[in-house]
Amino acid sequence: xALSTERLGKYDPNNPQENRxxxxxxxxxxxxxxxxxxxxxxxxxxxxxxxxxxxxxxSETGDKVFTVRCGGARFMTVEHVREICDIADKHCDGHxxxxxxxxxEFLTDSHDKMVAMKExxxxxxxxxxxxxxxxxxxxxGVTNIVHTQGFIHCHTPxxxxxxxxxxxxxxxxxxxxxxxxxxxxxxxxxxxxxxxxAVHCSDIALLGVHRKPPIVDHEYIDAICEIPLVxxxxxxxxxxxxxxxxxxxxxxxxxxxxxxxxxxxxxxPSVPISDKEGDGVAILAGGKLSNRxxxxxxxxxxxxxxxxxxxxxxxxxxxxxxxxxAYSESANKYERLGDWAERIGWEKFFEKTDxxxxxxLIDDYRLAYxxxxxxxxxxxxxxxWDVSKKVGGID
Amino acid sequence: xSTEDYKQVILDHATNSKKTKLxxxxxxxxxxxxxxxxxxxxxxxxxxxxxxxxxxIYYSTxxxxxxxxxxxxxxxxx
Amino acid sequence: xxxxxxxxxxxxxxxxxxIYSQEELSNYTEEELKNYKIxxxxxxxxxxxxxxxxxxxxxxxxxxxxxxxxxxxxLLISKxxxxxxxxxxxxxxxxxxTHWKHGGIVGVFGYGGGVIGRYSxxxxxxxxxxxxxxxxxNQAASKFYDTNYLRTLCDMWEYRGSGLLNMHGSTGDxxxxxxxxxxxxxxxxxxxxELQQDLxxxxxxxxxxxxxxGKARCEWSCIDTQDMCYELTQFYQDELHRPMFPYKxxxxxxxxxxxxVASIARSDMSFIGTxxxxxxxxxxxxxxxxxxxxxxxxxxxxxxxxxxxxxxxxVIDRCPTGCxxxxxxxxxxxxxNCNRCMHCINVMPQALRPGDDKGVTILxxxxxxxxxxxxMSVMTIPFMxxxxxxxxxxxVIENVWDWWMEEGKNRERLGELIQRxxxxxxxxxxxxxxxxxxxxxxxxxxxxFWKEEDVPGGFERDVEDYRSxxxx
Numbered sequence: 001x002a003l004s005t006e007r008l009g010k011y012d013p014n015n016p017q018e019n020r021x022x023x024x025x026x027x028x029x030x031x032x033x034x035x036x037x038x039x040x041x042x043x044x045x046x047x048x049x050x051x052x053x054x055x056x057x058x059s060e061t062g063d064k065v066f067t068v069r070c071g072g073a074r075f076m077t078v079e080h081v082r083e084i085c086d087i088a089d090k091h092c093d094g095h096x097x098x099x100x101x102x103x104x105e106f107l108t109d110s111h112d113k114m115v116a117m118k119e120x121x122x123x124x125x126x127x128x129x130x131x132x133x134x135x136x137x138x139x140x141g142v143t144n145i146v147h148t149q150g151f152i153h154c155h156t157p158x159x160x161x162x163x164x165x166x167x168x169x170x171x172x173x174x175x176x177x178x179x180x181x182x183x184x185x186x187x188x189x190x191x192x193x194x195x196x197x198a199v200h201c202s203d204i205a206l207l208g209v210h211r212k213p214p215i216v217d218h219e220y221i222d223a224i225c226e227i228p229l230v231x232x233x234x235x236x237x238x239x240x241x242x243x244x245x246x247x248x249x250x251x252x253x254x255x256x257x258x259x260x261x262x263x264x265x266x267x268x269p270s271v272p273i274s275d276k277e278g279d280g281v282a283i284l285a286g287g288k289l290s291n292r293x294x295x296x297x298x299x300x301x302x303x304x305x306x307x308x309x310x311x312x313x314x315x316x317x318x319x320x321x322x323x324x325x326a327y328s329e330s331a332n333k334y335e336r337l338g339d340w341a342e343r344i345g346w347e348k349f350f351e352k353t354d355x356x357x358x359x360x361l362i363d364d365y366r367l368a369y370x371x372x373x374x375x376x377x378x379x380x381x382x383x384x385w386d387v388s389k390k391v392g393g394i395d
Numbered sequence: 396x397s398t399e400d401y402k403q404v405i406l407d408h409a410t411n412s413k414k415t416k417l418x419x420x421x422x423x424x425x426x427x428x429x430x431x432x433x434x435x436x437x438x439x440x441x442x443x444x445x446x447x448x449x450x451x452i453y454y455s456t457x458x459x460x461x462x463x464x465x466x467x468x469x470x471x472x473x
Numbered sequence: 474x475x476x477x478x479x480x481x482x483x484x485x486x487x488x489x490x491x492i493y494s495q496e497e498l499s500n501y502t503e504e505e506l507k508n509y510k511i512x513x514x515x516x517x518x519x520x521x522x523x524x525x526x527x528x529x530x531x532x533x534x535x536x537x538x539x540x541x542x543x544x545x546x547x548l549l550i551s552k553x554x555x556x557x558x559x560x561x562x563x564x565x566x567x568x569x570x571t572h573w574k575h576g577g578i579v580g581v582f583g584y585g586g587g588v589i590g591r592y593s594x595x596x597x598x599x600x601x602x603x604x605x606x607x608x609x610x611n612q613a614a615s616k617f618y619d620t621n622y623l624r625t626l627c628d629m630w631e632y633r634g635s636g637l638l639n640m641h642g643s644t645g646d647x648x649x650x651x652x653x654x655x656x657x658x659x660x661x662x663x664x665x666x667e668l669q670q671d672l673x674x675x676x677x678x679x680x681x682x683x684x685x686x687g688k689a690r691c692e693w694s695c696i697d698t699q700d701m702c703y704e705l706t707q708f709y710q711d712e713l714h715r716p717m718f719p720y721k722x723x724x725x726x727x728x729x730x731x732x733x734v735a736s737i738a739r740s741d742m743s744f745i746g747t748x749x750x751x752x753x754x755x756x757x758x759x760x761x762x763x764x765x766x767x768x769x770x771x772x773x774x775x776x777x778x779x780x781x782x783x784x785x786x787x788v789i790d791r792c793p794t795g796c797x798x799x800x801x802x803x804x805x806x807x808x809x810n811c812n813r814c815m816h817c818i819n820v821m822p823q824a825l826r827p828g829d830d831k832g833v834t835i836l837x838x839x840x841x842x843x844x845x846x847x848x849m850s851v852m853t854i855p856f857m858x859x860x861x862x863x864x865x866x867x868x869v870i871e872n873v874w875d876w877w878m879e880e881g882k883n884r885e886r887l888g889e890l891i892q893r894x895x896x897x898x899x900x901x902x903x904x905x906x907x908x909x910x911x912x913x914x915x916x917x918x919x920x921x922f923w924k925e926e927d928v929p930g931g932f933e934r935d936v937e938d939y940r941s942x943x944x945x
Binding site: 074181 | 475476477479480482483486489490491492498503506507517518520521522523524525526527528531532533536539549555558562565566568570571572573574575576582583584591605607611612613614615616617618619620621622623624625628629630631632636637638639640641642643645650651655658659660661662663665666667668669670671681683685686688690691692694697699703706707710711713714730731732733734735737738739768770771772773774775776777779787791793813814815819820822823826841842845846883884
């Protein structure tokens with residue numbers, strides 16, 4: 001068998017049903033397991049992290065598998081994948097694995113092979129001195145950021161993904177290659193409220209947001225979109241059918257009802273919402289997925305908006321560093337970021353991170369009341385004194 | 396009731412509906428209006444056959460997929 | 474034990490399958506790469522080549538150089554597509570807005586998902602990416618590959634597409650980024666015929682299921698995550714390729730409550746491995762941890778000096794249910810009161826293991842926004858055996874789908890439907906009684922919607938009869 005080099009390959013446009021193979025699903029996983037994995041499937045006894053990014057799993061049979069975990073951009077080229085294959089062929093009998101968080105894992109069955117592989121991997125640098133395959137992403141550190149397409153390939157983003165991720169990872173690189181934090185910190189990134197990245201349960205979530213309502217392309221909307229679909233797309237019923245002066249069908253938007261979600265634009269290109277000044281990045285913190293000690297929880301908005309300052313997003317990066325530094329200094333061992341914030345109280349979180357609190361951070365959507373404090377158990381911080389001063393409670 | 400009957404209802408609906416792009420549930424409702432006992436999976440089979448013989452096409456926004464009559468509304472590459 | 478595929482798996486041999494010769498694949502030098510400039514001026518992207526983290530820009534420029542040096546007839550789409558993509562990205566930075574348009578009708582014949590149309594809105598300046606569609610490729614469960622497969626995929630995609638991809642997309646697929654409408658069918662045919670590989674889901678379909686690494690390399694997995702993921706993906710191919718749902722539907726399989734594939738936050742139906750007997754304890758190993766002979770949490774905190782391991786402080790006192798104690802050097806667990814949070818097991822993997830009587834907990838309804846806001850999955854089935862061919866699980870799935878297709882509004886996720894119709898009604902669909910495990914606490918408001926059949930005598934009453942006892 002060989003790949004076709006004919007322009008249309010095995011496809012005959014005059015006979016599209018000919019030769020069509022469908023519904024075969026993914027390839028079967030078992031053939032891709034390295035021998036040591038096949039031999040010890042379901043028999044693993046325990047594991048140890050030997051150093052950041054390097055793990056050993058020990059089987060009840062006595063076998064061991066050594067894993068070298070490397071970070072990487074999830075957006076990559078076939079040239080990069082070929083280099084991954086070179087490493088896998090040289091050190092891992094041609095096997096390689098990718099993790100849910102876009103890391104690359106190279107597995108081998110001996111310590112010596114692992115050491116040789118590590119040296120090889122660390123030597124692979126770009127012409128600009130960056131790592132091609134930084135080793136790390138294990139234990140109590142920051143692992144790779146899961147993210148979405150951004151300007152690279154999406155039609156609805158409020159910010160870019162690949163550049164923001166690169167900017168953040170460059171700045172928190174030592175947390176990727178080290179394990180100094182109180183617990184793991186998972187950072188996730190989604191370019192708009194559609195949240196293809198589903199970032200809502202991350203220790204730190206970066207989320208592209210719009211802040212201006214959509215504009216309507218009145219003369220074209222009826223030709224390009226199905227108006228009933230546009231009006232139905234709005235979760236708050238802010239879009240209704242309307243007519244232009246010349247009698248063309250269009251929609252009107254109740255701007256005070258808009259929550260800037262962009263759901264309408266996903267259904268119809270004639271209501272563009274993105275805008276250079278309006279768009280930016282919201283930062284959420286304190287979410288988690290695991291059931292360890294405390295239950296999974298949502299991330300909370302701690303910065304309602306930071307500018308899209310391409311390509312390095314200094315303001316966003318600065319906020320993240322503030323959060324990580326405060327967390328690193330004051331959390332207990334094993335304590336996730338959200339558990340720490342809840343223990344010290346969110347008022348202390350804002351004090352320790354030096355992130356300003358504003359009315360935008362108080363919920364006003366459905367079930368908002370559940371997040372209002374209905375007790376006298378709070379801690380005094382400067383923010384409390386500011387309130388007291390304002391009403392004449394103190395001088 | 397055969398798949399052919401369902402196909403006819405779907406075709407009529409796709410031809411005459413004000414909307415040129417229809418959710419699967421729109422097709423199902425149209426069929427069930429005429430044949431109240433029509434099972435969802437049978438309706439889907441009928442719709443799939445109309446796709447496979449080229450009468451209808453899928454229309455995708457990326458997150459949602461709809462059905463449309465080939466040649467009706469926006470159907471060609473932009 | 475070995476798992477068997479549903480169909481015999483074709484052996485892929487890159488040497489036989491390949492398009493490009495070794496010479497073509499090494500057609501540029503490091504020196505050339507260092508000095509290489511693309512034709513567009515991209516100052517912001519140049520800046521992103523600095524720094525220690527892998528640069529996607531450097532990688533993309535390398536692909537561009539490689540394409541440029543291939544002979545024209547060795548590429549079926551624009552030679553300049555990568556360069557134009559970078560140029561358009563710089564323009565997007567300048568404008569603070571994306572330059573991609575909506576998709577529409579591109580796809581492969583007969584499939585309602587797997588392909589997402591993408592067109593540039595600045596085609597005159599960047600003709601190489603004028604139409605630049607995405608294909609989702611259903612990854613192998615838990616994302617192990619071999620190099621024969623990957624290299625073959627690379628040659629095919631460089632020849633018929635941009636050579637750009639995501640390993641992997643958020644849902645789990647391999648994402649092939651960028652080809653022309655003409656090449657969609659040929660790519661699909663090469664994939665199905667040569668790579669024996671199907672597309673993934675998009676739109677109102679079952680989305681490509683995904684799973685954690687499971688028993689392949691994890692001591693905690695309580696289920697065969699890959700096998701379940703593979704079986705259900707294969708079994709529901711029609712739902713994955715041809716839309717009939719109100720909206721997207723996701724399955725994810727986590728081997729244990731640590732939740733490494735985020736099923737509890739990201740899937741309409743979350744399968745999480747668990748056990749219902751006792752945590753297994755190796756008391757000698759417990760002592761090893763106490764004596765500092767084994768590293769707590771498998772060494773994940775070694776970057777800082779946290780002091781000597783203290784089992785009381787770090788494990789027993791941190792147990793959320795307080796069900797552990799140390800008696801005469803022996804660790805005791807009151808298993809009846811354990812809620813299987815995994816903390817003690819995570820801290821002392823050599824000493825503690827999940828029990829032997831394993832299955833899944835099934836939760837429903839997670840999703841990211843928008844409508845009702847983000848939701849996590851609701852614990853509905855506390856424990857269920859999960860063994861091939863998973864017929865018990867398929868029955869549950871199909872009941873839930875039937876209800877959702879009957880009652881769900883367009884673009885309404887399962888979790889939103891459960892919220893609209895109530896958990897009580899959903900339980901009837903699944904066919905299970907209410908249990909306190911399904912809520913964090915019973916309701917605080919007493920406004921119960923009693924049904925007529927709940928009350929003796931029903932709702933029918935005679936006002937005259939009432940008035941015979943009470944004056945007006």
